[in-house]
Amino acid sequence: MSSWINENGPLLFLALLDGTVTAFVLALIALGLSLVFGVMRIVNIAHGEFFMLGAVFSWFAFDLTNDPLWGFLLALVIAPALVGGIAVFTDRFILRKVKYHPESTIVATIGLLYVIQSVTLMVFGPEARAVEAPLYFRIQFPWFGYSGYKLIVAGMSALCLLGVWLLMIRSKLGLYMRATQQDIEIAKTYGVPTQKIYAAVFALGGGLAALAGVLVVPIRQADHLMGLEPLLLSFIVVIIGGLGSIRGTIVAAFIIGISDGIISVFYEPTLAKMLATLFVAMVLVLKPSGLYGEEVA
Amino acid sequence: MRKKSLVYSLFFHVGILLLLFVLQFILPTYHHSSVSKIMVLASYAVAYNFLLGYTGLMSLGHAMFFAAGMYAAGLGIYYLELSALGGLLFGAGFTLVMSLIFGLFALRTSGVSFLIVTLMFGQTFYLSILYFNEFTFGQDGFSMAKHLGKLVIFNKEYLYSNPDIRYNFALILLTAYLLITTFIMFSPVGRILIAIRENESRTELLGYNVFYYKLFALVLSGTFSGIAGATHALLFSYVGTTFAEIHHSISPILWTLLGGAGTVIGPFIGTGIMFYLVDFISGITSNYQLVVGVVLILMIIWFPMGIMGTLRQKWMKWLP
């Protein structure tokens, strides 16, 4: 047993590190999806595309400034803002028009996915393009060197998650959001501007996904198809964690992220994905409210 | 009143089917094979509509049934040297069992959860085809041409990929599905399924075991999708993973909604229109996905009842 650890220990540690970074980023993306479902009771199939747009906008920022650090900083600001804008537009002109009816929003957001993906293909092209990391340094562990930027990603994601938590707990916006999630009719009678809150939540969800895209793009390249896998993974996270529960989403993101890291290192990715999706389906069937979630109506 | 509707409906649908039959003698080669393909895919959409339009359950993983029928038939013919008919029956049987087991699990959930469960199972099925690629030929898929025998009718031999065979078999499939759907929807069972779609809890509290009816609809829809998949393999000679991907689960939603969910003929109309639309756009740019996306959005906002649905509401009240 100990020889296994000696042999595989460093590999395991690497898997844990990678898994942690994945988990943090996944938590950001899944949180966006979860907030939207929790407050608006809809599923946004185009959510992964917001992530992709974040990465793609980041590339454009990098291309524009020709400097990794400035490009990164610029992207951090404009990518979530642009995507948030697209989200508000979508809410106003599409989602509201179908009255947030669950099946209609699914169809509409599928359409949105196709539109965003194909426009990106037209403008950005089919190739994957690399973005340089804003900071390059290695943390030297006894067995291997690890990208310092990846750790920065983890750190910034953690800060962001903390920020969202504070927003939900401490701010007026967060209060309104939680009230709307609890009971929209009662929230309306108390004067909560629920339509604006919907737009805000959808924008926040999209912005979080875009931010994740900006953080991740130096690690993996940007391409127009990169949104599908995070979409599926965040579905898995949100379901296991419980639809609408923030704490559950973050916990589940870690479970999934770290398992994904470990399984991918030791096993074939396809098998890992297969087992993960099957596992999620069974969770939904046997315990529909996930780990922490409320009873879904 | 219902009798009258049934009679009008039969005339209408039989009329369309006769038109399709006659069309094969007029159409130029390209359109001839296009219509064949449309009819098989439309059968898939009709099967899908049975679950979505009539029972009110949206599945995001139906490609797994189509692909299951396709692969079961294809692999059965390839490895077990089944005849074409044997492959078809094997595909049907396999999909029947699969949809039954799936239904017993998935129907314990409802609404958004059901949607996600179907999405997840659909993905799992797709991934498992890739994973077991030594057996299934994975991403490349395989061709059926060499393994299919010849069809013998009245002592004449035909290839399954013969254009006339393709067209008429596809037409037979579509005819069968349209007629079966019409008859079920006019029967007591049809009334119950529509009631479940309209108000599930009320239906349960009028004494109906809703779970069994949903299961029936799911198994019928799944099995018929599988048969369509098997037929596709036989007629178009190719088995591949594109038919198990998410896009192939989304397509019947698009076709059904465009043509009119909850109408018998709607899915066929929707399939035909989208097929030609994509064909047309593909001539201009390879990016037809943009058009599909825009159509989906415009449709769901302005036109949620689809073409036949809107027609039915305004003029053709008897249309099933």
Added chain:
Amino acid sequence: MDEMVTVELLSTHGLTRKYGGLVAVDDVNFKLYQESIHAIIGPNGAGKTTLVSLICGRTTPSSGRINFKGNDITGLSSAKRVQAGIVYTFQVTSIFSNLSCYENIALSVQRNLRAHQKGTSLLGKWRMVSEADIELEVSKYLLEVGLEGVQTQIAGTLPYGHQKLLEVAMSLAAGPKLLILDEPTQGLAEAEIENLTQLIQEISKSVNVLLIEHNMEVVFNLAEHVTVMDNGSILAEGTPAEIENNDAVQASYLGN
């Protein structure tokens, strides 16, 4: 006056329903007798709707049993309970708004007719109920509730009071032995309430009726037997007159 022989139709034994820490229905032993109009009253949150949900099977009990016509129905699904004769109309009217009034009632009629056919010969079992039979029955029920002629109208376009009547017709068509009406007069105008009260009187001649009501006038006009609930338990039972004079009931409910 002769002692009326009262036959028990429905009874609950130690019926309890908890939601986490909240006890909505607390160890309730409720009895309902044949050939009586029975009303349950009580303040909001007393557990009336929960008790009734438990009876018709929409909710499962945390503990306890329910007997109906001598049989233990605790394990039966709500659909099976309807088949056994317990039919419930929703507090917020639940009909098929997008379907015609005809279709709304036809659904109940269809099942009820088939169920009665099952008792006949083997040949009878396989014969499908004809649409003509259904049409006759639908007309009958529409007439009974006073809604003749609306067959082709879309149910959602009916005024609210008529939608309630439609739901009553649907419930009658399901062939109930016990009809449970959850706040039937809520949202109705005076004239509609009177109309409905008369209708319930008529219905009660052949079907047992259990009402949840807040409208005390209706309760006093209709009910022969009243159960008062509060905080998940039965506070008092008796005739309307007895309840009116009950001090505890006055304090907790009627007085307020």
